[in-house]
Amino acid sequence: MSSVLQEEFEVLESIYPSELSIISDRQIQIDVEPDDIIDGAEPLMWKEVKLKLSVSYGDDYPDALPELELEAVDGEIDGSESDTLLQGLVDVGEENKGMAMTFTLVSHLREQLSSLVEKRVRIRIAEEHEKERLAIEAEEARTRGTPVTIESFKTWKAKFDNEMAKKKLRNEEEKLRVLTPREREEFKRIGTRLTGRQLFERNKNLEHEDDSLMEDGTVSVDVSQYDRTQPETDDVEDHIHFSDSD
Numbered sequence: 260m261s262s263v264l265q266e267e268f269e270v271l272e273s274i275y276p277s278e279l280s281i282i283s284d285r286q287i288q289i290d291v292e293p294d295d296i297i298d299g300a301e302p303l304m305w306k307e308v309k310l311k312l313s314v315s316y317g318d319d320y321p322d323a324l325p326e327l328e329l330e331a332v333d334g335e336i337d338g339s340e341s342d343t344l345l346q347g348l349v350d351v352g353e354e355n356k357g358m359a360m361t362f363t364l365v366s367h368l369r370e371q372l373s374s375l376v377e378k379r380v381r382i383r384i385a386e387e388h389e390k391e392r393l394a395i396e397a398e399e400a401r402t403r404g405t406p407v408t409i410e411s412f413k414t415w416k417a418k419f420d421n422e423m424a425k426k427k428l429r430n431e432e433e434k435l436r437v438l439t440p441r442e443r444e445e446f447k448r449i450g451t452r453l454t455g456r457q458l459f460e461r462n463k464n465l466e467h468e469d470d471s472l473m474e475d476g477t478v479s480v481d482v483s484q485y486d487r488t489q490p491e492t493d494d495v496e497d498h499i500h501f502s503d504s505d
Contacts, residue, residue, distance in 0.1 A: 264316055267359045274362065286315045289365055290332060293373040308334035308376050310344075312368060314361060321359055324352040340375060347371050 268287065271279050278290040291310045308331065315326040327348050329341050336344075351367045352360055435443050 261320075263321060263359065267361055270359075271361060275365075282313075285317075286313065287361070288313050289361075291365060291368050291372060293376045294369055307379075308336060308372065310336070310368070310372060312365065314364070321355075322357055324349065324356070325361075327352075327364070336375070344368060344371050344375070 264285065268281060271287065271289070272281075275289055280288045282288060289312045291312050293308065311330045311332050313326075313328040313330070315328075317323055317325065327345060329336075329344060348364050348368060351364060355363050
């Protein structure tokens with residue numbers, strides 16, 4: 260191991276005591292997690308991605324870039340995200356050729372990973388807020404209902420009456436199906452009888468019809484003016500004459 264690498268490994272061990280794994284004298288692995296939690300994000304959402312950065316050093320390090328690999332330890336990253344992160348590391352490594360760069364690479368990766376997870380978290384929070392908003396609007400619409408107008412009521416009433424008539428017809432057909440022919444005739448006869456209300460309305464109409472049949476000038480007679488308790492003998496006596504011939 261070169262003195263440059265030995266010195267760099269010692270520094271990295273002091274900075275990343277639990278994250279660093281020395282695989283060989285020319286290869287290390289470091290676990291990298293996002294930095295700070297953004298507002299509105301739960302810790303589990305924020306820490307959902309954890310990467311392992313593998314660094315393999317060549318003989319000409321630090322004048323040449325080490326080989327870099329990324330592996331998801333927790334969570335997932337797709338191919339495009341991994342390529343973006345690696346390209347960012349290469350760009351930073353090019354700027355730091357000639358000096359120990361591992362700490363700088365890890366710091367940059369942590370920042371980029373934080374940005375990646377922050378984007379995911381913000382999208383998820385926005386989706387949850389949108390879902391809540393839609394749920395609230397749906398509940399308000401359900402409790403508010405549809406305004407009733409005269410036309411909408413008439414339409415509903417016609418539809419309701421039609422459905423009830425069909426239901427009544429179906430019920431009657433079900434009843435008739437199990438009856439004998441004689442019972443069917445009796446059932447139909449009973450079904451044509453007028454209800455009490457219908458009879459009452461009919462009597463009222465007949466009363467009005469009787470009134471309309473009375474001719475103009477007809478005198479009504481109040482029978483209460485006649486005293487039927489008086490004997491009728493007085494009128495009879497007025498018409499009897501007794502003879503004195505006896």
